[in-house]
Amino acid sequence: PRIFCCSGTGCHATGSIPLIAALREEAARQGGCVQVIETGCNGFCALGPVVIMQPGGILYCKVRVEDAADAVASAGAEPVERLLYRDPAGKAVASMDEIPFFALQRPWTLRNKGRIDPENIGHAIAHDGYQGLAKALFDIAPEGIIEEMRLSGLRGRGGAGFPTGLKWKFAAASPGDVKYVLCNADEGDPGAFMDRSILESDPHAVLEGMIIAAVAIGAHQGYIYCRSEYPLAIQRLTLAIGQARELGLLGESILGSDFSFDLEIYQGAGAFVCGEETALMRSIEGRRGMPRPRPPFPAQQGLWGRPTVLNNVETLANVGRIIRLGGGHYAGIGTEGSTGTKVFALSGDVNNIGLVEVDMGTPLSVLVNDIGGGVPGKRACKAVQLGGPSGGSIPAHLLDTPVDYEAIAKAGAIMGSGGVIVMNDRTCMVDMARFFMDFIQDESCGKCTPCREGTRRQLEILTRICEGRGAPGDLRTLEDLAAVITDASLCGLGQTASNPILSALRHFRDEFEAHIMDKR
Numbered sequence: 001p002r003i004f005c006c007s008g009t010g011c012h013a014t015g016s017i018p019l020i021a022a023l024r025e026e027a028a029r030q031g032g033c034v035q036v037i038e039t040g041c042n043g044f045c046a047l048g049p050v051v052i053m054q055p056g057g058i059l060y061c062k063v064r065v066e067d068a069a070d071a072v073a074s075a076g077a078e079p080v081e082r083l084l085y086r087d088p089a090g091k092a093v094a095s096m097d098e099i100p101f102f103a104l105q106r107p108w109t110l111r112n113k114g115r116i117d118p119e120n121i122g123h124a125i126a127h128d129g130y131q132g133l134a135k136a137l138f139d140i141a142p143e144g145i146i147e148e149m150r151l152s153g154l155r156g157r158g159g160a161g162f163p164t165g166l167k168w169k170f171a172a173a174s175p176g177d178v179k180y181v182l183c184n185a186d187e188g189d190p191g192a193f194m195d196r197s198i199l200e201s202d203p204h205a206v207l208e209g210m211i212i213a214a215v216a217i218g219a220h221q222g223y224i225y226c227r228s229e230y231p232l233a234i235q236r237l238t239l240a241i242g243q244a245r246e247l248g249l250l251g252e253s254i255l256g257s258d259f260s261f262d263l264e265i266y267q268g269a270g271a272f273v274c275g276e277e278t279a280l281m282r283s284i285e286g287r288r289g290m291p292r293p294r295p296p297f298p299a300q301q302g303l304w305g306r307p308t309v310l311n312n313v314e315t316l317a318n319v320g321r322i323i324r325l326g327g328g329h330y331a332g333i334g335t336e337g338s339t340g341t342k343v344f345a346l347s348g349d350v351n352n353i354g355l356v357e358v359d360m361g362t363p364l365s366v367l368v369n370d371i372g373g374g375v376p377g378k379r380a381c382k383a384v385q386l387g388g389p390s391g392g393s394i395p396a397h398l399l400d401t402p403v404d405y406e407a408i409a410k411a412g413a414i415m416g417s418g419g420v421i422v423m424n425d426r427t428c429m430v431d432m433a434r435f436f437m438d439f440i441q442d443e444s445c446g447k448c449t450p451c452r453e454g455t456r457r458q459l460e461i462l463t464r465i466c467e468g469r470g471a472p473g474d475l476r477t478l479e480d481l482a483a484v485i486t487d488a489s490l491c492g493l494g495q496t497a498s499n500p501i502l503s504a505l506r507h508f509r510d511e512f513e514a515h516i517m518d519k520r
């Protein structure tokens with residue numbers, strides 16, 4: 001029997017480190033036939049520390065050190081009733097497959113969550129890790145890799161949704177012997193923890209994606225740009241890179257082929273703007289992380305002026321499996337324009353806070369009510385914020401909107417990287433808009449005037465309105481400023497900075513007007 005104990009950052013915070021030690025101690029004391037395996041994030045962060053008992057796929061929630069003896073004794077035997085998940089009616093549910101939080105998901109990118117030790121490359125390989133790389137190196141030429149990616153329809157999961165195959169095709173076609181592959185792990189949206197969890201639970205999936213991208217475009221060096229606030233992710237990545245080198249999956253002559261590729265981790269200091277691709281590249285170059293105008297695009301002139309492919313963590317974690325199973329397989333999931341699955345970080349006023357993955361096209365209501373378990377305290381959902389500070393709020397009456405790039409944009413938000421913040425009926429939407437503008441204004445790099453000064457003026461106005469000092473012309477001024485900032489800002493941060501205000505005005509204008517009319 002095996003006990004898989006979640007050792008992601010979320011469960012670390014609720015006590016999984018001493019729990020794992022206690023489980024191991026108990027396993028040794030009770031005869032040593034029970035294996036305790038430390039995994040990455042299992043997804044059900046609200047109920048941590050979580051433990052999965054195999055065989056049986058039995059979920060134990062909120063397990064404490066004092067429960068270790070009973071948990072180990074129950075491995076391969078009768079489950080411990082008090083540790084089981086309870087449904088909303090209070091009934092104990094043993095099998096994960098019967099819990100809607102798990103049953104309604106499709107773990108495609110998160111295929112190894114809760115079932116491998118991320119610090120053991122053998123576990124990744126036993127679950128088909130690096131098979132896509134072997135196929136990419138020996139069975140299909142670089143053009144074949146790009147064609148499979150095109151067929152898959154995979155779009156960049158960092159937010160922009162640009163087709164991955166097309167991005168690789170541009171970089172492959174750019175002349176030059178020196179090219180780079182970069183991984184953007186600078187996840188900075190409030191409420192987003194998808195990339196961190198993927199890196200913590202399955203770092204080899206990301207490495208495999210990077211190596212395949214390198215084969216496709218002819219790059220021999222890569223960098224993972226990871227924010228330094230993610231120490232566990234960096235620790236596991238570092239281990240994974242070392243293990244991959246030892247097994248000949250990185251470095252000279254990969255798997256005995258004539259292809260070489262190696263990579264390094266670059267730690268960012270937490271500036272939100274460094275998630276923007278040109279700022280990220282400048283930061284790796286050792287310069288101040290500020291965006292530059294495009295064109296030239298990174299696929300032609302990126303890091304140190306060389307052709308560069310930059311993909312985010314989730315995008316890259318999909319690649320190995322797409323190549324192994326074929327692009328057509330992936331394209332069979334999701335919708336026509338938004339294929340595959342999407343990972344979301346579910347947070348805010350929702351019962352089942354955690355990491356979830358669903359098919360593209362799944363209605364938001366399934367995400368919030370069925371997987372998320374609805375709003376706590378029997379309150380109603382007022383809106384869902386998607387896409388972080390670059391996104392917008394979707395009101396409750398539009399929760400049948402499917403999660404696909406176009407449908408979400410039509411509803412006034414953006415898919416973004418996958419942060420989903422649920423808000424209950426007590427949430428003040430003016431204050432919500434002010435919160436995001438406060439974040440953006442603080443993170444603006446200050447290079448261009450519309451973003452630097454415009455967001456400051458918007459924040460002042462929103463603060464005034466929140467404090468009951470709003471003036472009748474304020475909403476018009478907010479909209480006029482939004483038009484200029486969107487049109488005249490240099491990078492995506494400024495160009496999307498007004499989205500939370502505009503979507504709140506679109507769906508909740510009456511709340512802004514009530515604040516202004518109801519001065520106290």
Ligand code: SF4
Nearest residue numbers: 446447448451491494
């Ligand atoms: Fe900097 Fe904002 Fe201009 Fe982007 S839009 S370059 S973040 S000032």
